[in-house]
Each structure stands twice: as C-alpha cells, then as structure tokens.
Amino acid sequence: MHVSIKTGLAMMLAASLAACGNPPASQSATDAPDTSAAEATRFTVIYGNTEIGALEITPTDTGYGVEFEYRNNGRGPTISESVTLDAAGLPTSWTIDGASTFGNPIDESFEFEDDQASWSDATGSDAALIDGEAFYVPQDGSPYWLAIAARALMDSEDGSLNAIPGGALQLNEIEQLSVSDGSHERTVTSYALTGTSLEPTYILMHDRAFFGLVTPGFAILETGFEAEDERLRGIAAAYGAARLENIQARTAHDYGAPVRIRNVRVFDPASQALGVPVSVVIEGDRIAAIDALDVPTRSGEVEIDGAGGSLLPGMFEMHGHMGEADALLNIAAGVTSVRDMGNNNEVLSALIERIEGGELAGPRVFRSGFIEGQSPFSANNGILVASQEEAVAAVDTYADTGDYIQIKIYNSMNPDWVPAMIERAHERGLRVAGHVPAFTNADTMIAAGYDEMTHINQVMLGWVLEEGEDTRELLRLTALRRLPALDLQSEPVQNTINAMAARGVAIDPTLAIHEALLLSRNGELTPGAVDYIDHMPVEEQRSARSAWADIANAEDDANYRGAFDQILATISMMRDAGIFLVPGTDLGGSFAYHRELELYQRTGMTAPEILAWASQGMAAYLGVDDELGTIAPGMLADFYLVPGDPTRDLSEIKTISMVASDGVIYFPTEIYPEFGIQPFTEVPNVTAAQ
Numbered sequence: 132m133h134v135s136i137k138t139g140l141a142m143m144l145a146a147s148l149a150a151c152g153n154p155p156a157s158q159s160a161t162d163a164p165d166t167s168a169a170e171a172t173r174f175t176v177i178y179g180n181t182e183i184g185a186l187e188i189t190p191t192d193t194g195y196g197v198e199f200e201y202r203n204n205g206r207g208p209t210i211s212e213s214v215t216l217d218a219a220g221l222p223t224s225w226t227i228d229g230a231s232t233f234g235n236p237i238d239e240s241f242e243f244e245d246d247q248a249s250w251s252d253a254t255g256s257d258a259a260l261i262d263g264e265a266f267y268v269p270q271d272g273s274p275y276w277l278a279i280a281a282r283a284l285m286d287s288e289d290g291s292l293n294a295i296p297g298g299a300l301q302l303n304e305i306e307q308l309s310v311s312d313g314s315h316e317r318t319v320t321s322y323a324l325t326g327t328s329l330e331p332t333y334i335l336m337h338d339r340a341f342f343g344l345v346t347p348g349f350a351i352l353e354t355g356f357e358a359e360d361e362r363l364r365g366i367a368a369a370y371g372a373a374r375l376e377n378i379q380a381r382t383a384h385d386y387g388a389p390v391r392i393r394n395v396r397v398f399d400p401a402s403q404a405l406g407v408p409v410s411v412v413i414e415g416d417r418i419a420a421i422d423a424l425d426v427p428t429r430s431g432e433v434e435i436d437g438a439g440g441s442l443l444p445g446m447f448e449m450h451g452h453m454g455e456a457d458a459l460l461n462i463a464a465g466v467t468s469v470r471d472m473g474n475n476n477e478v479l480s481a482l483i484e485r486i487e488g489g490e491l492a493g494p495r496v497f498r499s500g501f502i503e504g505q506s507p508f509s510a511n512n513g514i515l516v517a518s519q520e521e522a523v524a525a526v527d528t529y530a531d532t533g534d535y536i537q538i539k540i541y542n543s544m545n546p547d548w549v550p551a552m553i554e555r556a557h558e559r560g561l562r563v564a565g566h567v568p569a570f571t572n573a574d575t576m577i578a579a580g581y582d583e584m585t586h587i588n589q590v591m592l593g594w595v596l597e598e599g600e601d602t603r604e605l606l607r608l609t610a611l612r613r614l615p616a617l618d619l620q621s622e623p624v625q626n627t628i629n630a631m632a633a634r635g636v637a638i639d640p641t642l643a644i645h646e647a648l649l650l651s652r653n654g655e656l657t658p659g660a661v662d663y664i665d666h667m668p669v670e671e672q673r674s675a676r677s678a679w680a681d682i683a684n685a686e687d688d689a690n691y692r693g694a695f696d697q698i699l700a701t702i703s704m705m706r707d708a709g710i711f712l713v714p715g716t717d718l719g720g721s722f723a724y725h726r727e728l729e730l731y732q733r734t735g736m737t738a739p740e741i742l743a744w745a746s747q748g749m750a751a752y753l754g755v756d757d758e759l760g761t762i763a764p765g766m767l768a769d770f771y772l773v774p775g776d777p778t779r780d781l782s783e784i785k786t787i788s789m790v791a792s793d794g795v796i797y798f799p800t801e802i803y804p805e806f807g808i809q810p811f812t813e814v815p816n817v818t819a820a821q
Contacts, residue, residue, distance in 0.1 A: 169337075169338075169340055170188070170190075170337075170339075170340035170341055171188075171340070171341075171342075171353040171354065171355075172187060172188045172189065172190075173185060173186070173187050173188075173353075173354040174186040174187075174188075174341075174343065174351050174352060174353055174354060175351070175352055175353075175354050175357050176201040176349070176350075176351050177349060177350045177351070177352065177357060177360045178201075178203050178348065178349040178511050179203075179348075179349075179475065179510075179511025179512055180360065180361065180511070181509075181511040182357065183201045183202055183203045183207070183511070184199075184200050184201025184202060184203075184207060185198075185199075185200065185201070185354075186198075186199045186273060186274060186275060186351055187199070188275060188341075191213075193215045193216060194213070194214045194215040194216045194222075195213070195214050195216075195275065195279070196211075196212070196213050197210070197211070197212045197213075197214070197272075197273045197275050198210070198211055198273075199211075199212075199273035199274070199275070202508075203510065203511060204508065204509070204510040204511075204542070205508035205542070205603045205604040205605065205607075206232050206233065206604065206605050207232055208229060208230060208231050208232050208237075208271075209229045209230050210227060210228075210229040210237060210271065210272070210273050211227070211228050211229055212225065212226060212227040212228070212269070212272055212273060212275075213225070213226050214226075214276075214279065216279070219264070219283065219286060220279065220282045220283045220286060221243075221264060221265075221266055221283050222241060222243065222266065222267050222279070223242070223243045223244070224240075224241060224242050224243070225239070225240065225241040225267060225269060225272070226239070226240045226241075227239040227240070227269055227271055227272050229271075230681070231271060231679070232679075233605065233608060233648065233679040233680050233681075234605055234609065234679075234680055234681035235253065235653070235677065235678045235679055235680060235681055235682075236681055237253070237271045238251075239251065239252045239253070239269055239270060239271050239272070241267045241269070241295075243261070243267070246260055246261055246262070247259075247260060247261070248260075248261050248265075248267065248295055250267065250295065250296070252269070252270040252271065252673070252677075253270060253271065253653045253654070253673075253676070253677035253678065254270070254653065254654055254673050254676040254677060255653075255654040255676075257296060259295065259296075261295070263293065264287065264292055264293070265292055265293040265294060265295055266280055266283055266284075266292045266293070266294055266295070266300055267294075267295045268280070268294055268295065268296075268300070268326075268327070268670070270670075270673050270674075270677070274344050274351055275341065277324060277332060277334050277341075277344060278334070278336070278340075278341030280292075280300060280302075280324065281302055281322060281324060281334060281336055281341075282339050284300060284301070284302035284324075285302065285339065290302045290303065294326055294327055294669075296669060296673070297327060297669040298326050298327030298668065298669050298807075299326055299327075300324065300325070300326040300327075301324070301325045301326060302322050302323075302324055303322060303323045303325070304320060304321075304322055305320075305321040305322060305323055305333075305370065306320070306321055307319070307320050307321075308320070308321055308335070308363075308366065310335075310342070310356055310359050310363075311356070311358075311359070312355040312356050312358075313358065317337060317342075318337070319335045319336060319337045319342045319343075320335070320336050320337075321333060321334070321335055321345075321366070321370070322334050322335075322336060323370070327668045327669040327670050327807065328668050328670040328671065328807070329456065329460075329668060329671065329806045329807060329808075330371075330456050330806065331370075331371075331374065332344065333345050333346065333367045333370055333371075335363070341353075342356075343356070343363070345363045345364055345366065345367040346364065346367050347364055347365075347367055347368035347371060347454065347455070347475075347478050348364070348454070348475055348478065349364070350363055350364055350367075364478075368455075368478065368481065371455050371456070372455060372485060372490070372491065375455050375456070375458075375459060375491050375492070376485075376490050376491060378459065378492075378802065378805050379459075379489075379490065379491055379492050381801070382492070382797060382798070382801045382802050382805075383489075383492055383795050383796075383797060384795065384796040384797070384798075385794075385795050385796075386433045386796070386820070388431055388432060388433050388820045389412055389413065389414045389419065389429070389431065389432045389433070390412070390413040390432065390433045390434075390435060390794075390796065391410050391411070391412050391413075391422075391428050391429075391432045391433070391434045391435070392410060392411045392412075392413070392434075392435045392437050392442065392772070392789075392791075393410045393424070393428065393434055393435065393436055393437055394408050394410065394424060394436065394437045394438060394439050395408065395409065395410070395411060395437035395439070395440055395441070395442040395772060396408055396409075396439070396440070396441050396442065396776075397409060397411065397421065397442050397762050398441060398442065398443040398444065398742060398743075398762070398777075398778070399761075399762075400444065400742070400743035400746055400747035400748070400760065400761060401743075401747075401761075403737075403739035403740060403742070403743050403778070404739065404778065405441055405776065405778055408424050408439060409421050409422060409423060409424060410422045410423075410424060410426060410428075411442060411762065411770075412432070413768045413791060413794050414794075415794055416767055416768055416793040416794035416795075417765060417766065417767060417768055417794065418762060418763060418764050418765065418766050418767075418768050419764060420764055421762070421763070421764060428818075430820075430821055431820050431821070432820055433817065433818065433819060433820050434817070434818040435789065435796070435815050435816070435817050435818075436815050436816040436817075436818075437772055437789075437815065438774065438815065438816075440772050440773055440774045440775070440788065441772070441773050441774075441775065441776055441777060441778070441783070442762060442770055442771070442772050443465070443742060443746065443762075443770060443771055443772075443773070443777065443784075444746035444747060444750075444759070444760050444761055444762055444769065444770050445465060445466070445467030445468060445494075445746065445759070445769035445770055445771060445790075445791075445792065446464075446465050446466045446467065446468075446724065446728075446745045446746055446749075446771075447466070447468045447469070447470065447714070447745060447746065447749035447750065447753070448461060448466045448468070448469045448470070448494070448714075448715055448716060448720035448724050449469075449470045449639060449713045449714055449715035449749060450470065450472050450585070450639050450641055450713075450715020450716055450717045451469040451470060451471050451472065451496075451715065451716075451717075451719070451720050452471060452472060452473060452474055452717070452719075453469055453471045453474065453479060453482060453493070453494075453496055454482070454719075455482060455485075455491060455493075456806070457719045457720060457721070458482065458486060458491060458492060458493030458494060459491070459492045459493065459802060460719070460720070460721040460802075460806065461493070461494050461719075461720045461721050461724070462492045462493060462494060462790055462792050462797055462802075463721070463787070463790065463797065463799040463802045463803065464720065464721040464722065464724060464725065464787065464799075465771030465784060465787050465790055466494055466720050466721065466724055467494050467495070467759075467769040467770075467771075467790070467792045468494050468495050468496075468497065468749070468750075468753075468755075468759065468769070469494040469495075469496055469497070469720060470496075470497040470498075470499065470536075470715065470753070471496050471497065471498050471499060472499045472501070472539055472564075472585065472639075472715070472717070473499055473501030473510075473512050473513050473539050473541070474501065474512060474513070475512060476501075476513060476514075479496070479498070480534075482496075483496050483498075489795075492792070492795075492797065494792070495793075497536050497753055498534055498535045498536065499535065499536065499537050499538065499539040499564065500513060500514070500525070500526070500528075500529030500535045500537070500538040500539065500561070501513025501514065501538075501539050501541065502514050502516060502522060502525045502526070502529075502538055502539065502540055502541065502544065502552070503515050503516070503541040503542070503543055503544065504516060504517070504522075504541070504542075504543035504544040504545055504548075504568070505517045505543065506543035506603065508542065508543055508603035508604060509543050510541055510542065510543075513525075513539075513541075514528065514529075516544075516548075518548075519545070519547070519548040519551055519552075522544070522545075522548045522551070522552050523548075523551050523552055523555045525538075525552075526538055526552055526555045526556050526559065526561065527555065527559065529561065530556070530559035530560070530561055535561060536561065536562060536753065537556075537561050537562035537563060537564055537582070537583075538552070538556050538561055538562075538563055538564075538565075539564050539565045539585065540552065540563065540564075540565030540566065540568065540576075541565060541566050541568070542566050542568060542569055542602060542603045542607070543568070543569065543603055544565075544568040545568065546568045546570065546571040546575060546576075549568065549576065549579050550579045550580070553579055553580040553581070554580070557580065562582040562583065563580065563581050563582050563583075564581065564582060564583035564584070564585050564639065565581065565584075565585050566585055566586065566589050567584075567589045567590070567592070567593065567602070569601055569602045569603045570599070570601070570602075572592075572593030572596075573589065573590040573592075573593045573627055574593060574626065574627055574630060577627070577630045577631060577634060577636050578630070581636055582635075582636065582637065583636065583637040583638065583639055583713065584631070584636060584637070584638045584639065585639050585641075586639065586640065586641050586645075586717070587638065587640035587641070587642070587645065587698050587701065587702065588607060588608065588611055588645065588698075589607070590627060590638065590701075591611070591614060591617075591697075591698070591701060592607060592610055592611075593623075593627065594617055594621075594623050594624055594627070595610060595613040595614060595616075595617055596610060608648060608680065609680065609681075611645075611648075611649065611691070611694040611698075612687060612690035612691050612694055613690075613694075614690075614693065614694040614697040614698070615689070615690055615693030615694060615696075615697060617697060619697065619700055619701060619704065624701075628704060628705055628708050628710070629708070631705070631708070631710050632705075632708040632709050632710050635711075636710070637710065637711040637712070637713055637752075638702075638705060638710055638711070638712060638713065639713040639715050640698070640702055640712065640713075641715055641716060641717045641727075642698070642699075642702070642727055642730040642731070643659055643716045643717075643718055643723045643724075643726045643727040643730060644716060644717045644718050644723075645695060645698055646658065646659055646695060646726070646730060647659060647679055647718070648679045648680055648691075649680070649691045649692065649694050649695040649698075650691070650692060650695055651675075651677065651678045651679050651680075652678050652682060652688075653676070653677055653678045653682075654676060655676060656675055656676055657675050657676070659723070659726040659730075660675040660722075660726075662782055662785050663722050663785055663811075665809075666803075666808055666809040666810075666811065667807075667808055667809075668806075668807035668808070699730075699733050699734055702731075702734045703734045703735050706734055706735060706736070707735075711752070712731070712744075713749070713752065714727050714728060714731065714744070714745055714749070715727070722785070725782075725784055725785050728741050728742075728745055728781065728784070729781055729782065732781065738777060738778055738779065738780070738781040739778045741781060742777060742778065742781070742784075746759075746760045746761075747760035747761055748760070767793060767794075768791045768792075768793065768794040769791060769792055769793065770790075770791050771784075771787050771789065771790045771791070772787065772788050772789040772790075772815070773786055773787055773788065774786060774788055774812060785811065786811040786812050787799050787811070787812070788800070788812040788813065788814070788815055789815055798814045798815070799811070799812070800812055800813065800814050801814065
C-alpha cells in the first residue's frame with residue numbers, strides 16, 4: 132500500500148509537518164488583503180526527485196483562488212479553493228472542494244462575520260465566538276494556506292495567533308538562503324511554522340511572497356527553481372535533525388552508571404507470562420543481571436522505581452517507512468526495532484547514521500531494498516527500473532552494500548521480470564517481499580518464489596479483480612468493497628492459502644491501515660484512535676474523524692465494513708493454516724502499532740501470545756533473537772515499562788512510563804509534550820547513584 136506521502140499531502144502536512152489557525156474579531160470582508168509582494172503563481176510538487184504535480188495561485192481583489200493536484204504511486208488529491216481575506220490578511224471566508232488522496236470528497240467551508248466563526252469540514256460543522264484575532268486552518272486545504280498564515284503571523288505582535296478550531300500558530304524565522312533558477316539568484320527566508328500538529332512545517336518566503344515548502348522527502352517550489360529541490364530538502368532534514376537532536380539531549384538519559392530498575396514483573400515470551408517482582412540491572416547497553424527484590428541497590432547504581440509494573444521486551448514494527456520524528460515517537464511507544472519497507476535510500480542512510488551515532492533517538496532499522504518499475508504510476512522511492520536487466524542489477528546494488536535484509540517489489544514492476552529478480556536475490560542471500568505487480572496475482576508471485584506477501588489486500592485482490600484491471604491506481608483499495616460477496620471457502624481462496632502454507636510464505640497484513648481505510652467515516656472517531664486521540668494535537672483529532680475513502684451511499688458503507696470483516700476472517704484462516712503473520716502498520720508505527728497488535732485479538736490471538744510474537748517472535752524471524760526479544764542477562768537492554776498488566780489487557784501497552792533502547796533510558800512523559808501530545812503516565816521515581 133505504501134503511504135509515504137501518507138494519506139495525501141494535506142494529511143501528511145498535518146501529520147508530519149505542523150500548524151493551525153483562526154480569524155480575528157475585527158475582520159471585514161470588504162477590505163482587500165496586502166498582496167503587494169511579488170509572488171509566483173505556479174509551484175511544482177516534487178517527490179523523490181520527480182515532478183508529480185502543481186500548485187497554482189490566482190490572486191483576486193480580496194484573496195486567492197487555488198488549484199492543487201499531484202499524483203504519486205497512482206493517487207493524490209485534487210483541490211480547488213477560494214479564500215477571502217480582510218485587510219490584516221485573515222480569512223473571512225474559505226471554500227474548498229475536490230477529493231483527498233484516497234477519494235474522500237472534500238466539501239469544506241468557513242465564514243467569519245460579526246465575531247462569529249462557523250465552519251464545516253469532514254468532521255462535521257461547528258461555530259465559535261471569536262475574541263481577538265485568530266486564523267482558521269483548513270482541514271483539507273492546499274499547502275498555500277501556509278503562505279497566507281505566514282503573512283498574517285508576520286503582521287501579528289509576537290508572531291503568534293490563536294487558531295480555529297483550537298490551539299495556536301507560531302512563526303519563527305530560521306535563516307536566509309540563496310536560491311537560483313540557473314540564471315538569477317534570489318534570497319529567501321526559511322521559517323518554522325508550528326501549532327496544532329505534531330511537528331514544525333518548514334516554509335520559504337521571499338519577503339512576503341511564498342517561495343516553497345520543504346521536507347526531507349518532498350518539496351513544493353516556485354516553478355523554475357526545481358533544481359534546488361535536493362539541496363533544500365537536505366536543509367529541511369538538517370532543521371528537523373537539529374530539533375530532534377535538541378530533544379534527544381534533553382530526554383535521553385545515559386546515566387554513565389549501572390541502572391537498577393527495581394520492582395518490576397518481567398514478561399517471558401517463552402512462557403507468555405509475567406514473573407514475580409524482581410530488579411533488572413543494566414550496564415552499558417546490556418542487561419547485566421536480574422536480581423531478587425531483596426538484593427539491595429549497590430553503591431554507584433542509579434535506581435528507577437518500577438512500582439510493580441510490567442517490563443516487556445521491545446517491540447518490532449515490521450512495516451515502517453522511517454522518518455526522524457517517527458523514530459523518536461516509536462521509541463516512546465516501546466518500538467525499539469523497525470523494518471523499513473522502502474524509503475529514500477540516502478535520507479534513510481543519514482538517519483540511521485545519526486541514530487547509531489547517538490545524535491537522534493530511534494529504533495534499530497532493518498532495511499528493505501525498494502525496487503519499482505517505471506510507469507506513469509510509479510512510487511518514486513528506492514530504485515526505479517525500466518528493464519529486467521536493470522531490475523536484476525538493482526538487486527545486486529542492494530546486496531553489494533550489505534545493509535539490506537531483503538528486497539521489496541512494487542506495483543509497477545513487470546511481472547515477467549520478477550522470477551529473475553527473486554533468483555538473484557536468493558543467490559545473494561536476500562529475502563523477497565512485496566506487492567503483487569499490476570496485471571498478475573498473488574498465486575503467480577507465490578509460485579515465483581516470494582518469501583513474504585506485503586498487505587492483505589494485495590493477496591485478496593486476486594480473488595475479486597477482473598482480468599486487465601489496473602491495481603496501480605486506487606482500484607487496489609476501492610476494489611476491496613467487492614470482498615463481502617466473496618466465499619472464503621471457495622477454491623481460489625483455499626488454493627492461495629494452501630500454496631502460501633506449503634511454500635512457507637509469510638504475510639505482512641498491515642491491519643491498522645486497512646481498518647483506517649475501510650472503517651473511517653466523516654464525523655466519526657475512527658476505532659483505532661479511541662484510546663489516545665484526546666491526548667493528541669487538534670489536527671490529529673480532526674484527521675481521526677475523517678474518512679479516507681469515498682463512502683458515497685449506504686451500500687458503500689456496508690461493503691467497506693463487510694470487507695474488513697472478510698479481511699479479519701482471512702487472517703484467521705491463514706493463521707490456522709500455519710502461515711506466519713508479521714505485524715506492521717505502514718502508518719509510522721507508534722500509536723498505530725499498538726492498534727495493529729490490538730486488532731490481532733480479533734483473529735484469535737491472545738494478549739500474551741501477541742506480546743511474545745511482537746518481540747521475541749519477530750527477533751527470531753529476523754535472525755536476531757540471540758540479542759533481542761527477551762529480557763535476560765547478556766541481552767541488549769531493549770524493553771519498556773507499563774504500570775498495568777498487558778497480559779490481561781493488551782491496551783495497557785498504550786500507557787508506557789519508561790523505555791530502554793540500547794541501555795539509554797527514555798521517559799515518554801518527557802518526550803510527548805515536544806510533539807503537542809499530552810502524556811499518559813507520570814515519570815518513575817529516579818534515585819541518583821550514591
């Protein structure tokens with residue numbers, strides 16, 4: 132499925148970037164905004180060094196008209212909007228129409244008059260009496276709202292504004308940069324825009340004119356300056372790294388002494404049970420001892436009070452696309468190892484180097500070499516190939532580095548090239564996982580030698596698609612509404628399951644992302660976020676109450692809900708057949724990973740079984756169970772502490788009070804406020820070495 136431009140640029144900006152805002156009490160729609168700064172009218176969307184769309188601006192007497200569209204990996208949003216501003220550059224009206232990345236219709240509007248703000252978005256309709264200046268942040272607007280907000284924030288007294296529907300926006304200048312279109316140079320200023328999302332958004336302004344938006348993975352730049360893409364993305368990565376290095380310096384506790392975690396019950400994956408209260412001692416990055424409670428704390432040891440909580444081995448997120456913020460949030464969630472399933476190879480290498488060097492907090496990363504065929508629908512990641520020779524050479528490229536455990540094959544790959552790729556991968560000691568390329572089916576890939584299937588929809592589509600239907604587009608998701616009519620006892624279904632079992636082919640189902648796709652509805656809280664959403668920034672809360680797919684009528688609603696039931700039933704059948712299941716989210720891990728594990732209870736797995744499977748089970752699957760997956764002397768100190776008993780109630784893993792990663796101690800309660808998240812627990816009592 133792969134959502135690295137996750138659920139669309141609008142959601143990605145909200146989730147991996149930042150901000151939110153509102154309108155003022157004295158706004159008047161009759162006053163014209165200040166649009167005097169020279170500003171381009173066309174901007175190019177660039178992802179993976181490939182131009183994938185455009186942002187077009189049309190200034191009006193009172194505001195702007197905006198058209199925004201991109202296509203990456205066969206999908207993307209289409210947005211038209213019209214915004215009216217007052218003399219202070221604050222919105223008095225805003226209308227947004229179009230469709231989100233996965234097809235959910237957009238029909239959003241905002242009005243401000245006589246101190247009264249009213250708005251309607253995917254979550255529903257609301258209104259508020261506004262006291263003072265504020266800025267409305269659209270839920271599904273184009274990225275140009277960032278420029279409008281930046282100008283309003285420049286004009287505010289302290290670079291901040293209250294935000295609708297909640298929170299506040301802050302604009303902070305970073306530095307001046309020189310950019311060139313090849314003929315002329317220009318000076319732009321970079322800013323960090325923060326507010327009601329998890330992270331800062333880095334935008335570039337030329338005086339008061341919008342120049343672009345940059346992240347480590349993609350950019351939106353004034354047309355003509357596309358050649359600056361790679362350099363500016365590198366600068367954005369440096370900004371993010373500096374921020375996270377600062378957080379690391381304040382929240383990573385390397386005490387320089389042995390650490391005794393007193394009064395904890397250790398979870399044993401072999402027995403799938405908690406033991407009696409003990410103390411666990413860390414020296415360096417290893418577990419040095421597990422002592423009875425009557426063993427006193429020794430001179431020179433730091434003591435952390437476990438207060439009778441449960442200590443569990445660190446978990447493995449097996450379907451990540453790792454970014455810097457994901458890395459830290461996964462650590463806070465007890466996820467100390469991640470299998471990356473495809474990325475910008477250079478960006479990921481730099482991130483791993485920073486993690487291993489202790490500059491950034493993050494899980495250890497097991498890498499997959501992403502290989503995609505060139506087509507109009509390509510995912511612009513990893514290595515793109517145009518022939519079988521190039522595809523096989525890409526396998527060698529990954530194998531030659533020694534950094535990869537497997538290759539991952541994607542949607543636009545020519546199925547005829549896959550057998551040769553698999554043969555070479557196995558010769559070079561690499562496993563093979565992937566999507567089912569377009570115009571073939573899972574049975575063919577299983578027969579070709581896949582070691583693991585990626586995403587349950589990729590397997591099940593082969594049972595419901597007609598010959599010639601193209602899964603490089605949204606059909607690979609929307610066709611799931613055909614699943615309720617499928618007989619799971621039918622010969623095609625059973626043949627696939629039997630073939631997987633016979634050949635030892637594993638499945639990485641990514642249940643959490645399928646739940647979000649199939650069960651999210653406009654105005655309803657998605658089931659996967661119920662336990663934690665009130666702790667999240669307002670933009671995360673809005674996203675959790677928005678549909679992904681286009682649920683046009685009651686029949687669609689029933690079919691999508693029925694499709695998820697069929698998915699759960701299929702996973703249960705696969706498990707019963709002995710097919711190895713692999714837990715991963717494709718959603719960044721962290722809170723979504725907790726939900727991923729929770730969903731497996733609906734396939735027949737128990738909480739203790741899931742806890743063992745997500746730790747020692749995945750360590751064994753990856754061949755690292757000699758050092759990871761178990762809390763025992765000599766093992767790496769990767770584990771997490773929860774106050775409750777997750778063997779009785781798996782949801783307890785959502786309230787983690789301490790994490791050890793390579794022996795470094797983290798308290799999530801210190802980390803979460805850095806992302807606008809309200810903590811879930813208190814920090815354990817720590818006694819310094821005596």
